[in-house]
Amino acid sequence: MYKRVLLKISGEALSGDDASGLNPQMVDKVVSQLVELHKKGLEIAVVVGGGNFWRGRTGQGKGMDRITADYMGMLATIMNALALQDAIEKKGVPTRVQTAITINKIAEPFIIRRALKHLETGRIVIFACGTGNPYFSTDSGAALRATEIKADVLLMAKNIDGVYCSDPKTNKKAVKFDEIPYMDVVKKGLNVMDFTAITMCMENQMPIIAFGLDVKDSLIKAAMGEKIGTLIK
Numbered sequence: 001m002y003k004r005v006l007l008k009i010s011g012e013a014l015s016g017d018d019a020s021g022l023n024p025q026m027v028d029k030v031v032s033q034l035v036e037l038h039k040k041g042l043e044i045a046v047v048v049g050g051g052n053f054w055r056g057r058t059g060q061g062k063g064m065d066r067i068t069a070d071y072m073g074m075l076a077t078i079m080n081a082l083a084l085q086d087a088i089e090k091k092g093v094p095t096r097v098q099t100a101i102t103i104n105k106i107a108e109p110f111i112i113r114r115a116l117k118h119l120e121t122g123r124i125v126i127f128a129c130g131t132g133n134p135y136f137s138t139d140s141g142a143a144l145r146a147t148e149i150k151a152d153v154l155l156m157a158k159n160i161d162g163v164y165c166s167d168p169k170t171n172k173k174a175v176k177f178d179e180i181p182y183m184d185v186v187k188k189g190l191n192v193m194d195f196t197a198i199t200m201c202m203e204n205q206m207p208i209i210a211f212g213l214d215v216k217d218s219l220i221k222a223a224m225g226e227k228i229g230t231l232i233k
Helices: 010-014 025-041 056-061 066-089 110-118 138-148 182-188 195-203 218-223
Strands: 004-009 045-047 093-101 124-128 153-158 210-213 231-232
Touching: 004 025, 004 138, 010 025, 010 066, 010 138, 025 045, 025 066, 025 124, 025 195, 025 218, 045 066, 066 093, 066 124, 093 110, 110 124, 124 182, 138 153, 138 195, 153 218, 210 218
Parallel strands: 004 045, 004 153, 045 124, 093 124, 153 210
Antiparallel strands: 210 231
8 A cells, every 4th residue: 555645637537428527426436435545544635637628739729829728728627626625525534725826715826845734634635737837738747746745656547447559449459568667658659648747757766557447446446556557667
């Protein structure tokens, strides 16, 4: 079992089978596992994406200025962060939302010492707005925050059950890796996280477990050190 973990979950994962927005059943599925891990004594941080509401590259593809589109994507992550906070606290676990863009009315600004104190005192910390800068994905935000809080592992909740040699949705013969080095992910161009994020994890020796959210209790299994998904190290 790890002591401190950071979960990266995409906005699309929170929409479940819906085309967009928040799916209450999927939110509860994620939150229930987070609460169970909290009861086991783990220190938990979460980085959440916003693709279920808006993606920066979608706006860019429609002719929008890249910087404007990216900032809109950061704001979308706040809605997901607040939804997770509400669902977690309804189950009796204290939380804090910290944002890389200052929005004092609804969340704390990201301050590393404060985030560490929250974790040490048993609060689940939800990080929103990625890195706070355009041109960086929430994957990069997850790699950065995991490194800053000195997490034992970065848990990547995906829509497939690990890392494959090619897309298993289009290639039925695609082979899943149980374990793979960082550089192989880069060299093979595998779709796990963006190049900036995987490089940051490699430079800071941050292990990554990529696993499928649809697998029963997958988040609990990954955080408890059970063999699941793909280990990148």
